[in-house]
Amino acid sequence: MKQKIIDRAKELLTSGEIGGFLALKQEGVHIAPHLFTDPAELDMLSLGDGQGLGDARYPLVKLLYNLAERFPQEKFGIMVRGCDERALNQLLNEDRSCPLRAGRVVPVGFSCPEELAQACECAKPWPDALVAGEKTEGFPPPEADTSDLMLELQQWFGEADRCLKCLGCKNSCPVCVCHECTLEEEAMLPQRQLPPTPNFLFTRAVHMVDRCVYCGLCEAACPAGIPLKKLYRLVAQLVGQGIPLVGAAPRPQPQPPAQL
């Protein structure tokens, strides 16, 4: 599986189609994001399986966003899982001053094994740009029972008590790219307070409606073990956005509005 990704990345780099390939690199036991520019380096590429399956994942798409901003002329390749591709499409689709444009990014995808898909409750554990692996079965999560909403929400207030406000959820989120973040607004959320008011969790949850790609990186990052993905699903469900069973596909680039 890995070799196919390496081969494709090598092809893209040597043909000059892309200036760099964003993926993971393994040195010793350490796996970290790396922008490969030299095809010879690609032997050190890692899919992100360290001690366990998919336990060394990173928000590569967010890093790509930053790279694209810094190098506005370059074209990039990026290694993607199903969730990474959903995040990529999410950013490509957003009507904002996104430095990512479909033409600037070449996704090179691989599928996740069933075991990981099940652990992640992932509805679509493979990307459309599938280069390595087979389309594996998805495991969409059951809808939350919201018949007793107050009871459900009260449990979440208890979860909020544990929040250490490390902002790991925000920093690890592949689609969290706002230049100004509500979570850092003193007027909205008193900054020095610990635990933060439940507002902190719920504000972020509302902002994730229709944006969350359910990659679970926030949950993996959370030192307080707060089941954030579950919260984001619940809130999305409550505001009627439901659970996306398949990732958003890229929409055609919007035309600039006509001058009035």
Add this chain to the structure above:
Amino acid sequence: MAGLAAAFGSGAMTNSIEELAGADTIFVIGSNTTAAHPLVADRLYRAKKNGATIIVADPRKIQLALTADLYVSQALGSDAALINGIAHIIIKEGWQNQQFIDDNTEGYEEFKAMVQGYTPERTTELTGVSAEDLYFIAEKYAKAPAGSIVYCMGITQHTSGVDNVKSLANLAMLTGQIGRESTGVNPLRGQNNVQGACDMGGLPDVYPGYQKVDVPEIQAKFAKAWGAELSPKAGLKIPDMLSGLNDGSVKALIVVGENPMMSDPDQHHVEQALKKTELLVVQDIFDHQTAQLAHVVLPGASYAEKDGTFSNTERRIQRLHKAVEPVGDSKADWEITQEISNRFGYPMNYASPSEIMDEIATVTPQYAGISFERLEGEGLLWPCPTQDHPGTKFLHAGGKFARGKGLFHAIEWRAPAEVVDEEYPLWLTTGRAHVHYHTGTMTRNSPSLHALMPEGFAEINPVEAERLGVSEGEMLQLTTRRGTIQAKAMITDRVRPGMVFVPFHFMEACANVLTNPALDPVCKIPEFKVCAVKLDKAA
């Protein structure tokens, strides 16, 4: 550390961090774990999820209290009374582990006689903790299949710091809650490498591996290894250095990676001492208040700019890899030390930190099996005595203590050095906030952390706010016998009426202008955690 070493023979965390997630009862005392050790808090949260009972004892209603099964707010400086009171109930109810006591410990009878005096009635009077809560703690801890204690500076930064630690060690031996998986006494260390600094002899009375300088055989061993004549006398502790500067017996000071102008108690006294140095050398990565006073500043390299190891709170020796070259003229600390030594005429020519580790292994029993090769990955937990030893997850296995038999200490509670009176009617305690680290040398240079908490504050109870006519964010004036500061009021029931909390990260509202430099008689740790203060609305 001195307290735990006296009881068990080793002063470090007895367990690895991960094991805490598997404990059945965890007694957290004097540790604001979520703010100061979030990754340990992660294990406490996981233990709770696994069904563990979490008990928190802290004068301040810290965040962990919100998730705890029981939270008690003991009076400031009453820890030894609280612990003795718990031991009293355990013995009275016959919940002690007599087999463990008989097989593995000494000094039990004296201890047992001493705690007779700590009846629930008297303990409640001294600590403010109800008898019902005392029974709950005693029973849950004593009867847990795996009971662990977690403590931090709230226990140690007192004039009775060493005694408090010995009292906790008593509790663990009394119940046999030590020497098994997820079962032990765990002091949390703050800095990433403070355990390593102590391991390497960064204490005045020991060589690497806690080998005493005044034991002739040990002294001979190091004299031979280093090819030098060595002093048989213990060196000076920090407070002794400062008083030495004041009386002229100490002339020069090298300060490496520390900011005593803010981290030591009674700031005015510290400044006076440092200004008397004939030579003050400060080696650090950022400018700070102590560096401002220095004659020479040596730029050290940050963690990303050097190779080496860090030994963390759970005795884990971890490899550090250089990611970028040192900025400007800065150098790794070992290179600076080596160059200074060479100019003093004692030649050192280590080519790399790996070579230094090889030497450490030859003279330090706990590190004897360690080499850089073996440290790749997750590192190793000492003791690791041989090259094929896998490292040690928990200490004192099967009640076989490092010192032989575990030693009970019959420790009476002692009041803090300074108590409230008419002139200074409120209790002051100091500590940390989740955003900043220590004196802020590093964290206050970070724009995102600065934005979260740009300035200092003083926590007061709504009762106090009403009495003073102060509202949230208004300026308070705090005065102790040492000095005066001003800080914004944060009104919260985290602190009780009659109590004030000030974090010590902020130069402009410097908690250590106020704190009491009274010392523990054994380890000379200052009483940062309690003194008497007067509170006014700032004019």
